[in-house]
Amino acid sequence: MKQLILFLLAIITLRTNAQHINATQFEQMRNAEDSMKPFANQMIFAPETSTRFFADSVFIRSLVKVLKNSNSFYYPFDSIKTVSKIYAPDSSFRIFTWQIEKDESYYRQYGAIQMRTADGSLKLFPLTDQSDFSATPTDGVRTNKNWIGAIYYGIVQKEFAGKQYYTLFGFDDNDLFSTRKWLEVLTFNEKNEPLFGGPYFEYENDTIKPDQPVSRFCLEFKKDARSRLVFDKELDLIIFDHLISESNELDKKFTLIPDGDYEGFKWANGKWQHVNKVFSEQPLQNGQFPMPVPLLDDNGNPKNQ
Structure with a gap:
């Protein structure tokens, strides 16, 4: 039973590691992300409408291209803040x-x-x-x-x-x-x-x-x-x-x-x-009115805040 459990754990570990992006994949996607960032910013912040729509078109094509890389699901695109x-x-x-x-x-x-x-x-x-x-x-x-x-x-x-x-x-x-x-x-x-x-x-x-x-x-x-x-x-x-x-x-x-x-x-x-x-809200009884939380207790000592 112990050997079976270890075997299953090993299989799970291998499958998990297989999903990670290797160094080469990461570098390729990071370079692609760097090239996409100017267009990601322009499609939101460019003052001219034509520039925004052109940048959007370029960004979409670039995004699809980089997502075609194996295991791209695990790449976060953290530097692209406008998406x-x-x-x-x-x-x-x-x-x-x-x-x-x-x-x-x-x-x-x-x-x-x-x-x-x-x-x-x-x-x-x-x-x-x-x-x-x-x-x-x-x-x-x-x-x-x-x-x-x-x-x-x-x-x-x-x-x-x-x-x-x-x-x-x-x-x-x-x-x-x-x-x-x-x-x-x-x-x-x-x-x-x-x-x-x-x-x-x-x-x-x-x-x-x-x-x-x-x-x-x-x-x-x-x-x-x-x-x-x-x-x-x-x-x-x-x-x-x-x-x-x-x-x-x-x-x-x-x-x-x-x-x-x-x-x-x-x-x-x-x-x-x-x-x-x-x-x-808790309704007030007759004769009551809203009061702030007291700073001192009944003996005049500071209450723990």
Whole structure:
């Protein structure tokens, strides 16, 4: 039995080491990354629209070329800061996303999913932003070919009935008047192809959130407002700002701003179920009023802070 265990450990070690990038591969990819960085910066920061789109085209071709290197999945591209790179918690894939600004009223997102493969070969799913052609982007399960674009900044993995669900947190500058943040549940079909969205969000209808059913959750708000959409590990909750209209026009998303309260989603039975109020305040009794935390105890001694 002991020899069998040692043998299995040796096999696991060999397979693990085989996935590591050797020195030659690392140097080749680092050189490629150095040549890509100027274009990665230009496609975001160049003042001319034509330069941004040209740099984007060069960057995409260069990225695909370097990803064709064996075991490229393990190369981090850490020096390219203008592209988001998030990994699935189980390391089964990673997603590259970024956006290009045509002008202040038009943004388009780009991206790709790179799968981790046993032999280190490239398995890549380009993401094609089709949000401009979607009258109701919250509806419908989508593939990588008709993706609702976003820059992904977070990912949460959940399991239900033996299936893995990856919830993506995304940002979209949208247009001149409003910003969007997205929750998108990513799954993979029997062919291991990505599917975006599905009936994974349950909440009571109101005047701000869209009518059910929806396949993805969108938080849209005023351009210069700051709205939170994050996952709290300690609470095991998705938390987002409760929005109100500053002009009492709830149908106009560009008037929505946070009011200091928070809503959330809790994973249960394979769905994100709405939590109407995340933080409940303790009501004051009659005759009580809010008081600061005292610095001294009843004997006049300093309290431990």
